[in-house]
Amino acid sequence: MPRFVLRRTAQTLLVFVIITFLCYVGLYQLGNPFAAVGEKVIPPQTQAILRETFKLDRPLPVQYLNYLANLFTGDLGIDYDKRLPVFGMITDVVPNTVRLAVTAIVLQLVIGISAGVLAAVRRGSFTDALVSVSAIVAMSMPLIVIAAALRDTFAGTRVLGITLFPSLPRTIAVEVHWYDELLLPAFALALAGLAITIRLTRASMLEVLESDYVRTARSKGLPPRTVLFKHALRNAVIPLANIAAIEFGATLGGALVVETIFQYNGVGYLFVRALRSLNAPLLMAIMSYMVIAFVVLIALLDILCAYLDPRMRID
Structure with missing residues (x-):
């Protein structure tokens, strides 16, 4: 070792x-x-x-x-x-990008694993077909299209007099809390990688459900929920560890697009602004x-x- x-x-x-x-x-x-x-x-x-x-x-x-x-x-x-220290400019926006990336990964894993397990358990059913088709559609859509569609559809949405998502483009005079502007770009990033998580979870679950130790657990009369979560899911999610790390790297790259579209003050938005001025x-x-x-x-x-x-x- x-x-x-x-x-x-x-x-x-x-x-x-x-x-x-x-x-x-x-x-x-x-x-x-x-x-x-x-x-x-x-x-x-x-x-x-x-x-x-x-x-x-x-x-x-x-x-x-x-x-x-x-x-x-x-x-x-x-x-x-701007003649400002480069290190200070980066450290000012790093927490925003970390919050965005972590939230996106959590959403992607929670939704993707749940949908993948549901599709595997109900293999061949309408639910399985719906989840699989939805994953393929999401995989086929570029991130810039997903982010722009979410921005144009939900930016400035108000329910019962409460603004759920801030309006875009954002004016300087309007103060927006970080938690108000976080969810929509995080959901866009999560959707971009959701299909891979769903398909990998489904394939892994189908393989594990046909394994000998799962058949043994069922033959012992264990409840279906215990067999599914304790024996099958624990082993099926092991391959997702590698995907989670790779997806985190892809999320950092996707932040360049998403942060720019949503005017999210993170490392990606800072990078794009620096690129425009060749800084x-x-x-x-x-x-x-x-x-x-x-x-x-x-x-x-x-x-x-x-x-x-x-x-x-x-x-």
């Missing part, structure tokens, strides 16, 4: 270095982040001063190593646009931290699965 942990850690570090290096080259070496500000062209002398200020006049390996050191100390420099320090910092979050999560999941199932360890 220790060898597996060391090997998986080394793989994680290698993936992180390769991805961040390619992003760094693409942002800082293949383009000129100081060529212009909006429609105003910056003189070459000013560009040279800016490159020296942001330490971009050094050899590429030195630049990248300096950036890695700064990445883990939080010293990511100053935003090109290289902010773009690089957001991409780096998202890569760290994803590869670390996948590595921890692999280690956990290897601990639970020794067959996964490759010595």
Whole structure:
């Protein structure tokens, strides 16, 4: 097990270095982040001063190593646009994106597992067909379509004089609490990955329900509910652990679309605004931290699965 942990850690570090290096080259070496500000062209002398200020006049390996050191100390420099510390801008919106991602994953797992179990238990029935068709339809719809449809349909909805979801586009003068603006974009993200959870749960449940230990439990006269939840479901949801981690990474990527459509003040919305202005320090910092979050999560999941199932360890 220790060898597996060391090997998986080394793989994680290698993936992180390769991805961040390619992003760094693409942002800082293949383009000129100081060529212009909006429609105003910056003189070459000013560009040279800016490159020296942001330490971009050094050899590429030195630049990248300096950036890695700064990445883990939080010293990511100053935003090109607003002249604010990049690290502070990111930490201000990270809690919003974490709340969005966690809520979306919880909704996706609760709804997806429930629907998948129901379809498997009632295999071949109208309920099974309805769940399967709904999953295929949801899988076929792009996330941007789902988010835009929910926004146009439910934004500003009022029931008994109470505004369930804030109106969009949002004006600066209107204050909206985080819990008011959270549910609709989280539901959009959950719908985008719901089909995979449903289909995987259904397939896993059908396989487990035909296994020998479930037949043995039934032959002992155990109640159907005990057989379903204690013996079948516990084993059927094991494959969902890997999917949950992958879906969390996909949720972080989907947040770019959903947060922009719903004007949700998170990391994704900040990234899109930085992309519009080609704000290289902010773009690089957001991409780096998202890569760290994803590869670390996948590595921890692999280690956990290897601990639970020794067959996964490759010595």
